[in-house]
Amino acid sequence: MVSYNTTTEVPTDYITPSFPSLYWLIGPPDVVQPAFLYHIRDIWRFTLFWTIIIFEAAHLAVALYAVVIVWWGGRKPSSKAGTGRAAGEKEKREVEDVGEVKSGGGLGKLKVLWIVPVVYVVVAGVEAVLAGSVVGLMLGAIYNAGGFKMSTWIPFVWSIISVLVLILSSFSIQGGL
Template sequence: MSRIVGYPPADYVTPPFPALYWPPQTQQLDGSLYYLSDIWRFTLLWTITIFAIVHLICASVALAMQIGNKQTNWLYMGSVPIIYCIVAGVEALFAGSIVGLV
């Protein structure tokens, strides 16, 4: 299999997370990802970040809906954010992997 000249560039370094091109962190203008593992990691990290934020907001709404209810309901409410974060992680793993590998 022949290699395309200049792909990836000889001085290629994986751009740092959180962005492909983030001027305060990088000197180069090329913010491209060339390797499948880099693409998968970048997509997975952003998917986990976004899913975690959305699920924690939903957990906050679920906890807010319990205000004014019986005291016994609050016994189990501490597990709601934990369960939501676990669900977000599993969903993000599948979604990020599928999108990142396709």
């Protein structure tokens, strides 16, 4: 009968590493100083912090992209030189019509554009707290049940996985024949 040692005892001199405590994985053993997590609370905390950071960064990037697109679309179009007098007058009239619409309703739209990043950051925070807590507690329970020590890289990787799942779930995937 084979006996496996699945219980990793917490070292007596163990101190919870400070956040983020990511260490360089490649190098000589005397240079690489690995950091490990043993307690569920520490695993949950690291996963929660990394998830908040990664979610906020992803949502902020998307919000800034949305602001740039709306701001760029809210500008008045420049008039182009037409061929001939009749074509130039018609083009000028169209530009003026578009300019009236853009300056009337569009100016108000541009004034409140700062709300978009704020809303995205708040939504990202709520999503990150929920996802980070669930994933962190599951990781902590699994690692403690197995008696394993956890590298500080694992919460970081799982936060990236969480944001990738969020991005993937935003697409409408339709299949069928």
